[in-house]
Every structure is written in C-alpha cells, then in structure tokens.
Amino acid sequence: MTTTNLLEFDLDGLAAFCERLGEKRFRATQLFRWIHQRGASDFDAMSDLAKSLREKLKGCAHVRALPVVSEHVSSDGTVKWLFDVGDGNAVESVFIPEDDRGTLCISSQAGCAVGCRFCSTGHQGFSRNLTTGEIIAQLWFAEHSLRKRLRADERVISNVVMMGMGEPLQNYSALVPALKAMLDDHGYGLSRRRVTVSTSGVVPMIDRLGNDCPVALAVSLHAPNDPLRDNLVPLNRKYPLAELLEACNRYLEHAPRDFITFEYCMLDGVNDQPEHAEELIRLVKPGGRVGVRCKFNLIPFNPFPASGLLRSPQNRVLAFAKVLGDAGIVTTVRKTRGDDIDAACGQLAGDVKDRTRAAERMAKQRTIPIKPEA
Template structure:
C-alpha cells in the first residue's frame, strides 16, 4: 500500500528539516524548499531551479504542496477583501483589511467554533473540525499571492496577522502554533511576534502554553467585567472565570512582546455598554494590575440576533470614560460589512453544521456556472 504523501505546506522549518532527514536528504535542502514555498510562492517542485533532478524526483514521490481552492472572493468598497476557501468539502473565510501603513489579514483556525459565544454569528453555525496547519498557513499564502501590492489608494501588502477569524485558535493549538511559526520565519513571511496576534476567548491553560511555545501578541475577548454576564455571553467563562483569565494575562504581559494585553470588548446596546459597565471594567483591570489596551468593537448585527449596536453617543461615552481613567482605548472601525466581513460576521455562506457541505457545493456550482 502506497504511503500518503506529506503536504509540505504546513510544516514549519524544523518539521520540514526532519522530513528531509527522514528521506535521506540534507537540512539545507529543506530550507531551500521552505523558502520556495513561502517566500517565493512556488509549489511546483520542477520550478525549484536550485534543486537537483534526483531530489526533485524524490520529492514528487514522497511529498506534495497542496493549496486549498478559493471558491470565491469579494472586495469591499473600502478595500477589504474576503475569500471563501475550500477545506475538504467545507469552507472557511479569510479577510484582508487595508489601513494606512499596514495591511492586516484575519485568519481562521476552525471550521465553525466550539465556544458558542451568544453574540457571534460564527458560533451559531456549530463546529465541524479544526483546520490543519497547512489549511491555516494557506490563508496567508493565498492572500500574499493574490493581492496586488497597491491600487493607488489602499496598501495591499500583508504586514500583520490576527488569529481572529472563524474558530477559537487555542482550541486548535497543535496546528495553529506551527502555522504561526511559519508566519514569523525569516525564510517565509518574516513577521515579528509583535505583528502576529492571537485572540482567545479565554482558554486559560493554553495561554500559558502559548507564552512558552510561541510568545506572539495576545488579545483576549473579554466583553464584560462581570462573571455572571460573561457566563451567559462567553460560556467558556464557566470553566475559566475572569480571575483565572486575568492571572494568566498578567504573566503574559510581563513576558510577552508588547508588555500589555489587548482586551476586546464588543459593545451591545443595554447589555454591556452602560457607564456602570465601564466603571466595573476600570476597577477590575486596575485591581488585577494587568497592563491593558482596550479595543471597543461596536456590535455588527446579523439576522436573528437579539443584540443591537449602540448609538455613537453611547460608544463615545464608554470610550471617553476608559480614556479618562488612563486606558489606551480604540474603537474598531467597521470594515467590510457590505461583504459580511466585519468582526463577528464570519459565518459566510457556510451556515449551520447540518447543511454546511450542501451550501458549499451549491456555491461552487453557482460559481462555475458564471
């Protein structure tokens, strides 16, 4: 029985070196191929011109470089791009957000999500499976190769990665960490730890593991300073409460690349956007002595949600209170909402878990028909 070929796309530098040793080849050959794949975007062994003929033949026999298919892509009027990517009959979404002086790629880690946060449309679609390391890094590979450098108005170079797409990345730790290794490797995409941010809803044990094994920038989806409310809107809080979460954050801030933690706070009208919520948030972060930057995210409504976006006045009042109390506070601009690419909207054309594949196949058929 023929052994399955190894997909080199998802192997970090150490793993690809180990593979080359296992087939009787040198580490420096592994680094050559690694660079071809990620730095140069070449996936055809025959096009890797500095490899010997015998090595290329060996690689074609033992390995492959498989890039998932882009089912379709959309571009927003504000320059935001979204891709729907085929991952074995299901699909995930990847979003690129151009800003002045930077370009941020929002990367998915799971098909669906296990955590079922009450305000997130992705969580409402159920959970299918974790993405492989190859499927995670493929999102950057695709974006880096398909975006033009500039259109005269928007910068289309990927300078930052946020693991904030579909899924909870720390629930797919074994695949996300190697993919981030590739993102930060100088032979690949060369991003610094400060430019790669992982966002978690609070898988506390894995926060400690992340600090030890990767040390990328950390963002935490807090959304409320109150355990009772957080139990309701972020159910993982029932397992790891706010005290446990902030203890992990405090250590991460001490040893991580930014010396602070970014706390994400989705503002929902009359749920967590009252002045009393802001007061409680300030008291919490000051009492726990966690160096914090706060990113306020106005809720993006989607069909069937009971939550509403606060008025601009309520958003401004919340922000002003936090700033007055010494916290660097930003309000995330809504980007790509005309293509359902805004924060919390990454459920895409892949709806509930029972008909995810059927919807995907229909979309594929419609695309081919056009």
C-alpha cells in the same frame, strides 16, 4: 499514491521531512523559501534544488492551497475569501488594507464551539479543527495572490490576526507550527508584535502559548463581571475573570508587547453603560480587583437575527471610551470594515453552509466562482 502537503510543516518539520528523504537541513531551508517567500508550488521551478531532490519531491509531496469557493471585495477595499476544507465545511479569511499595513484575519477552525452570543460563527456550531496546512494555506494564498494582483515585489501582508472562525487555543497543536512558519525569517518573516492570537479565554493554553511561541495576545473580554460574561461568553463559566486576568499577567512575562489587548463588543443596553466602564476600571487598573497592563479595543456589534442583540449607539460607544480614557486606559474604537460583504468582526460564516453546498455542485463542473484579478 498519497503525498504530503508541504504547507503542513514549519521549518523544523520540513527539515525532518527532508531528512527522511536523505537530505540535509539546508535543502529544507531552500525549499521553505521557495514555498513561502516566492509562493512556488511547482518543484521544477525551484531551480537551486538538486534535480534528484526535485524528483523525490514529485513522488511524495505537493504544495496545494485550499480551493477558493468565492471572493468578495468591499467598497472599502477589504477582501473576503471563502475556502472549501472538504466534507461540506468552509472557512473564511479577510484581508484589510490600510495606509500603513495590510492585515489578514485567519480562521483556525471550521465553526466554533465557544458559542459567544454576539458571534455569528458560534451560532453556526463546530465542525472540526483545521490542520496546520489549512491555517497557513490561507496566508500563502492571500499573500501571493495579492502580490500578483497589486503587481507587488515585496510583502503585502504585514500583520496576521488569528481572529477568524474558531477559537485558536482550542486547536493548539496545529496553531503553533503555523505561527512558527509566519514568524520564520525563511518564511513570512513577520514580527511577533505583528502576529496576534485572539482567545475567548482558554487559560491553560494561554500559559502554554507564552512558553512555546509568544506573540501578541488579544482577549475577548466583553464584560466587566462574571455573571454578565457567563451569559455572553460561556467559556467564562470554566475560566472566570480572575483566573483569566491572572493568566494574562503571566503571559506578559513572555509577550512581545507590554500590554494585553482586550476586545469589547459594544451591545446596546447590555454591557455599554458608564457603570460597566467604571467596573472595568476597577477590574484592570493597578491596585484594582486583579490589575493588568492593557488597552481596550471597542468593537461595534454587527447584528444578526439569531443573536437578539443590537449595536450600541455611537454616542454611547464614545462616552464609554471617554470613561476608560479618562482613567488612563488606552482605548480605541474599531472602525467597521467590510460589513457590506459580511466580513466585519463577528460576521464570518454568515451563510457558509449554503455557499459550501453550492461549491460542491460547482466542483463537479470543475469551476470556481472567483472574481478575475484586476
């Protein structure tokens, strides 16, 4: 008999599911806490649920994470998991530990259809959207496996960024319930300021997100003018810079932060010259071409053969940052994390397909190559 994975629901969805079982909403709240706060998957362990409800759930529901194909731990403590999502597809998630936070980078699609030149995931192509359950399962698994490993009683993951494989806003119907589960005080209780959706610029969906579930917004900008951005981010041909930045300004009316983060991948000789920085200033400063309250995050490019691109030298990155900073624009240079395990920005999905085929072979042997917990 087909059963329902309860990771597919935000709290409202789970309440509707419980109502169909003849149960009241407070039972859904109890169940939601067990699943997300405690990481429980065994209904018998949910001791404050009525025995009658536990028996009902056993017959129609389950709580199941994605199968883990592999796990890699970087020398800097970054952890990358490869999850099998079936039919030869796999997605990756990355946990980045820092002194004051723990950030999980989550995928929203298997592959990506946007096709940005500097992104290895885009060169893989697009397979399919993930379901809400497949999105939230990455957080569910990472949070509770890390708690066990670190022997932590409290939350390990304080920040979530939808910056893994895929364009989140092209999977909107699955994204929003997953965000709501992350934000819910009965779930992960994350602040809206600490959940970030990164988009390459799907303008209509930026507007919808601002109305439906405003969280922090990061926009993959990467160029100061339309001809260059058309080449680097093909979606710009549909939603050019002026439209995109106007959507950013509309989003700020709802956003939990008072600025938009613009991500800017530094490409040697392509978009990293002082004149590019000056053009960005004219684009985003008040009174400029469009003007938007923002900060810039300059990202070192992680080269891969199919791109034909190279990383900007560090001195040029710092000079670029200084031009922006001198104009009063808050600018940071992202530190590369996890590049020794292909977990750095733009590197996800490096050899996902080969590893997925390997996982399928090993699944027949009922084994998964995951490193033992410390």
